Amino acid sequence: MRASSMRRPEDSEMNSVTPSGNAAAFLHRYAGLAERLPGASIPEVRKLRDAAAETLMAGGLPSRRVEAWRYTDLSPMLRGAFREALTAVDEAVVLPAKRAERRAVFVDGRFRADLSELDGLVAASLAEVIETVAGRLNTVASASQPMVTLNTLLFEDGLVLEVPEGADAGRLELLSVASGETASTVHPRHLIRLARGAKLVLLETALSAAGARHLHNPVFEIEVAEGAKITHVRVQREAESAYHLAHLGVRVAEGGTYDGFVLNAGGKISRSETHLALTGPNAIAHLNGAQLVAEGQLADTTTALDHAAPNCASRQTVKTVLAGRSRGVFQGKILVRREAQKTDGYQMNQALLLSEDAEIDSKPQLEIYADDVKCSHGATAGALDPDSLFYLRARGIPADTARAMLVRAFLQEAVEIVADEPAREALEEAVSAWWAQHGEAA
Amino acid sequence: MPAVEETLDTVRDATQGAYKWGFETDIEMEFAPKGLNEDIVRFISAKKNEPQWLLDWRLRAFEVWKGMEEPRWPAVTYPPIDYQDAYYYAAPKKKDGPKSLDEVDPELLKTYAKLGIPLKEQAILAGVEGAGEVPADGARMPVAVDAVFDSVSVATTYRERLEKEGIIFCAISEAVQKHPELVRKYLGTVVPHTDNFFAALNSAVFTDGSFVYIPKGVRCPMELSTYFRINAKSTGQFERTLIIADEGATVSYLEGCTAPQRDENQLHAAVVELVALDDASIKYSTVQNWYPGDENGVGGIYNFVTKRAACRGKRSKVSWTQVETGSAITWKYPSCILQGEESVGEFYSVAITNNHQQADTGTKMIHLGKNTRSTIVSKGISAGKGQNTYRGLVRISPKASGARNFTQCDSLLIGDLCGAHTVPYIENRCMTAKVEHEATTSRIAEDQLFYCRQRGLSQEDAVGLIVNGFCREVLKELPMEFAVEAQKLLQISLEGSVG
Numbered sequence: 012m013r014a015s016s017m018r019r020p021e022d023s024e025m026n027s028v029t030p031s032g033n034a035a036a037f038l039h040r041y042a043g044l045a046e047r048l049p050g051a052s053i054p055e056v057r058k059l060r061d062a063a064a065e066t067l068m069a070g071g072l073p074s075r076r077v078e079a080w081r082y083t084d085l086s087p088m089l090r091g092a093f094r095e096a097l098t099a100v101d102e103a104v105v106l107p108a109k110r111a112e113r114r115a116v117f118v119d120g121r122f123r124a125d126l127s128e129l130d131g132l133v134a135a136s137l138a139e140v141i142e143t144v145a146g147r148l149n150t151v152a153s154a155s156q157p158m159v160t161l162n163t164l165l166f167e168d169g170l171v172l173e174v175p176e177g178a179d180a181g182r183l184e185l186l187s188v189a190s191g192e193t194a195s196t197v198h199p200r201h202l203i204r205l206a207r208g209a210k211l212v213l214l215e216t217a218l219s220a221a222g223a224r225h226l227h228n229p230v231f232e233i234e235v236a237e238g239a240k241i242t243h244v245r246v247q248r249e250a251e252s253a254y255h256l257a258h259l260g261v262r263v264a265e266g267g268t269y270d271g272f273v274l275n276a277g278g279k280i281s282r283s284e285t286h287l288a289l290t291g292p293n294a295i296a297h298l299n300g301a302q303l304v305a306e307g308q309l310a311d312t313t314t315a316l317d318h319a320a321p322n323c324a325s326r327q328t329v330k331t332v333l334a335g336r337s338r339g340v341f342q343g344k345i346l347v348r349r350e351a352q353k354t355d356g357y358q359m360n361q362a363l364l365l366s367e368d369a370e371i372d373s374k375p376q377l378e379i380y381a382d383d384v385k386c387s388h389g390a391t392a393g394a395l396d397p398d399s400l401f402y403l404r405a406r407g408i409p410a411d412t413a414r415a416m417l418v419r420a421f422l423q424e425a426v427e428i429v430a431d432e433p434a435r436e437a438l439e440e441a442v443s444a445w446w447a448q449h450g451e452a453a
Numbered sequence: 454m455p456a457v458e459e460t461l462d463t464v465r466d467a468t469q470g471a472y473k474w475g476f477e478t479d480i481e482m483e484f485a486p487k488g489l490n491e492d493i494v495r496f497i498s499a500k501k502n503e504p505q506w507l508l509d510w511r512l513r514a515f516e517v518w519k520g521m522e523e524p525r526w527p528a529v530t531y532p533p534i535d536y537q538d539a540y541y542y543a544a545p546k547k548k549d550g551p552k553s554l555d556e557v558d559p560e561l562l563k564t565y566a567k568l569g570i571p572l573k574e575q576a577i578l579a580g581v582e583g584a585g586e587v588p589a590d591g592a593r594m595p596v597a598v599d600a601v602f603d604s605v606s607v608a609t610t611y612r613e614r615l616e617k618e619g620i621i622f623c624a625i626s627e628a629v630q631k632h633p634e635l636v637r638k639y640l641g642t643v644v645p646h647t648d649n650f651f652a653a654l655n656s657a658v659f660t661d662g663s664f665v666y667i668p669k670g671v672r673c674p675m676e677l678s679t680y681f682r683i684n685a686k687s688t689g690q691f692e693r694t695l696i697i698a699d700e701g702a703t704v705s706y707l708e709g710c711t712a713p714q715r716d717e718n719q720l721h722a723a724v725v726e727l728v729a730l731d732d733a734s735i736k737y738s739t740v741q742n743w744y745p746g747d748e749n750g751v752g753g754i755y756n757f758v759t760k761r762a763a764c765r766g767k768r769s770k771v772s773w774t775q776v777e778t779g780s781a782i783t784w785k786y787p788s789c790i791l792q793g794e795e796s797v798g799e800f801y802s803v804a805i806t807n808n809h810q811q812a813d814t815g816t817k818m819i820h821l822g823k824n825t826r827s828t829i830v831s832k833g834i835s836a837g838k839g840q841n842t843y844r845g846l847v848r849i850s851p852k853a854s855g856a857r858n859f860t861q862c863d864s865l866l867i868g869d870l871c872g873a874h875t876v877p878y879i880e881n882r883c884m885t886a887k888v889e890h891e892a893t894t895s896r897i898a899e900d901q902l903f904y905c906r907q908r909g910l911s912q913e914d915a916v917g918l919i920v921n922g923f924c925r926e927v928l929k930e931l932p933m934e935f936a937v938e939a940q941k942l943l944q945i946s947l948e949g950s951v952g
Contacts, residue, residue, distance in 0.1 A: 078526075349869065364884040367851070373879040379894050382866035386894040390879055393887035 032071040033089045034161070037196075038064055040093075041164050048167055049138040053145050063154065063163040073157050080157075082340040082372040083282055083311045088254045093196040093226055104190055110214055110433050114184035115170050119225075120197025122168050132180060137169035137200055144171055144202055151232035152260030158284060159258050162198045162230040169200035169229075174209035174239070182212040182433065187227065189219035189253065196226040203231065205239035205267075212242045214434050219277070223250040231259040235267040237291065242270040244434040246441050249277035251308060257283045265291025265320070272429050273300040275310040276441050282311035282340075289316075289323040289351075296325040298343075301425045303442065304369075305449040306335030313342040318351040318381075327358040330425040332418055333369035334449045344376040345386060352381050358388035363395065363421050365414075415450055485542035491515060494657050497542050501626045501660075504633060507640075514646035514656030521650045527813035528842040528874055529782050531755060534720060541658045541691070614674065621666040622677055625693055628664035635666055639697055643726035643763045643790070651722040651757040651784075655691045659724065662692035667702035667733075676932055678707040692723040698733035700766065705736040707935055719744075721780075722757045731766030731793065736774070738931050740939050743779035745946075748837075750809025753781025760787035761817075764796035764825075772799040773816065774930045776939040778946040781810060786844065788817035791825035791853075798827040801927040803939075805946045806839025806871070815845035815876075820853040820886065829860040832924045835871035836947055842874040849886040856886040864894040865923055867916070867947070917944040 050056030073080040116126040122136035152159045174180045255278040273283045302310040331339035341360045362371035375388040403413035429435040485496050498508040646656035746753025762771035773787040789798030800816035818827035833841040843862045864873035875892045905915035
């Protein structure tokens with residue numbers, strides 16, 4: 012909306028043949044790939060992609076003058092050159108140890124049936140089944156969101172998963188790996204649907220080789236039907252030179268639960284944006300998370316929670332630890348619509364600054380149109396408490412250990428909310444690995 | 454840029470001569486013609502007999518304003534304002550003033566009575582001729598009143614007492630004449646003429662307001678007070694207030710507003726600048742009760758105000774307290790720039806929106822100096838179809854080590870058609886700073902109401918009692934007399950909102 016009035020000078024030179032503006036590289040790619048992308052022959056898919064191209068052509072990717080992006084500047088990323096991911100399908104990739112019985116593996120954005128184990132699940136690669144799911148694209152995630160727009164333009168694969176009525180699908184690991192040091196971009200689109208009373212634990216891990224400069228732009232569209240429950244834990248540990256721009260669209264029907272946790276621990280710029288709507292009464296949303304940010308990194312957790320039905324509850328705890336010259340962003344909006352009486356909303360975001368050069372920008376936001384509600388939010392930012400440090404030191408604990416203990420305790424408050432044990436272990440492991448690498452400098 | 458300025462200068466010179474000629478004939482006019490253009494700016498300046506530098510400053514502001522867009526980000530909606538369809542200067546016709554209180558609009562008096570304003574002050578407020586010259590009631594706590602009627606200050610009391618202390622408290626137009634060096638030194642240094650759309654507009658056309666200077670080491674012996682009121686129909690109000698507390702000075706300033714009923718929307722774009730030097734302390738309290746429009750949202754004041762304080766000196770302190778019950782639309786962010794080491798900024802606010810009122814208000818605390826502290830307590834009450842937004846910024850710069858902020862925003866909803874919103878921005882770039890923010894939204898608990906009703910209170914009184922309790926943290930910051938008035942105001946504002 013504002014972007015159009017804030018055009019950069021180069022936009023005015025734009026003509027219909029050569030895309031310009033900050034999304035030009037992506038538009039060029041689309042122009043070259045349009046016929047080869049999945050769904051090229053399906054009119055409704057083509058229509059979505061062309062509309063995305065038009066949006067990007069007109070407004071480009073958001074600058075800091077767009078309110079939702081005021082703290083996250085994409086221009087360093089847009090200055091770099093990206094190319095298409097070109098991993099051979101049979102290339103050997105070293106994968107981390109399994110965390111669940113079943114796992115879906117994506118290497119450089121492509122589904123790898125040879126590495127995946129999906130026994131007993133109704134799951135498939137989006138590229139293969141696009142005809143059957145074309146009508147569901149951009150129905151949960153909104154095409155007006157910039158990262159959804161970008162993904163719509165170029166998505167080439169993704170996981171399509173259905174959990175049938177009343178079924179407990181157990182735990183599934185979704186592993187995304189970027190294999191090389193190349194500056195590739197991948198835009199997977201994952202469509203996940205839980206029927207009435209279904210259950211699923213989705214443990215997502217995003218990894219990339221050290222030094223990789225890729226852009227990972229996943230979009231999730233998650234539908235949770237009446238009484239269904241999904242636990243969705245994202246562990247993002249990509250290379251510190253990578254870009255991770257995720258968008259999660261979630262819709263929860265009556266009595267359903269979305270229990271989400273996002274760990275942002277990698278990437279030069281990483282943003283995980285969740286737009287969740289509680290559309291039926293008695294639904295529950297948890298949007299917890301943690302961000303571990305070190306030298307030269309920016310991590311952004313942005314959420315928009317839409318209470319559209321009565322008697323729903325939402326809980327959110329997001330913790331950010333910042334070391335070195337780094338930046339953390341939290342933007343959390345809770346909208347309570349007029350009909351959403353008896354809403355119970357709670358949000359807490361806290362930041363721990365371990366360095367003189369760190370910055371935290373936080374924007375919790377309540378927008379409330381119903382009167383019989385209980386909503387609160389809290390935010391804090393500061394350094395380690397000197398009294399706590401002194402207490403530990405006084406008991407003979409070395410300074411380093413004391414600091415490590417306090418940082419872990421700070422994060423633990425968020426991590427311990429995750430009930431699924433393997434998921435929690437994955438988070439704790441990521442925290443340990445991060446501290447081992449950056450704790451000393453901090 | 455210089456080329457442009459040069460052109461402007463040429464144009465200015467070319468037009469000036471012609472204007473001076475026109476001025477002679479225009480001086481008798483009580484109203485400047487409708488509309489806004491460079492001539493109007495010159496007219497106002499000439500009316501006020503202003504020095505050239507001030508006229509130049511106004512013209513620069515006008516030039517900037519022409520290129521600006523009205524802010525669209527506040528969560529308020531209103532029909533587009535036609536800036537050419539308003540009067541920018543109106544002096545009250547002295548002869549038309551009521552001779553005694555009997556001639557004053559009874560509706561207005563009823564409001565005054567409900568607020569418990571003493572008769573003598575009522576007379577001043579209602580513009581009764583000669584009321585301003587009567588020394589105030591000796592039995593009351595001395596309050597120096599500088600009542601602004603429309604655009605010209607008509608009553609000033611206690612001036613002599615203040616003069617003895619070396620305190621300057623007068624209309625800003627008078628200060629421009631008598632203390633031009635002070636005005637020139639500080640005017641526009643806290644809120645520059647380029648600051649925002651409404652501040653630029655104000656800089657171009659401000660007509661009156663108060664000027665306060667407290668000399669070094671002086672503690673102002675009484676509360677300074679200004680009552681504002683919009684009187685003439687279709688007159689935009691553009692007050693400009695400038696308060697300077699020199700080293701070690703202390704002052705408490707009250708600003709109160711009551712406005713009579715009007716059907717036409719009226720624009721009010723004031724600018725308030727506070728400057729606190731080393732060890733100085735300024736307390737600025739506001740009770741804003743402009744006409745909010747009727748229960749259908751017709752009429753009411755548009756209150757677009759820029760208030761900002763610069764805590765320039767070490768250990769300086771500025772405290773804003775506001776009770777916002779009136780206006781159809783309130784757009785107001787009293788802010789503190791905490792430059793001096795260990796300076797303190799405070800913001801206490803109660804904002805009520807009832808019927809169709811909209812309020813988008815909050816504060817900015819910009820921490821620049823070491824060990825600066827700020828406290829924000831905001832209480833929003835929404836009733837009827839009112840929309841109430843708290844919008845605030847706490848920014849800690851890298852050099853503000855040891856800075857501390859605590860923010861609390863609570864919202865109370867009465868009825869299911871209103872809205873309460875909280876939009877805080879927290880930007881911390883300093884490790885040793887500590888920032889805390891908390892916000893809650895709820896409605897009046899049934900059991901609290903039941904408890905009060907059981908003890909024989911009517912529904913309305915019970916709500917009033919609970920609302921007063923909800924706002925207590927803010928109301929206790931107000932000077933005593935104001936607090937009493939404010940409590941009654943809360944109750945009046947919520948009339949008709951509970952079944």
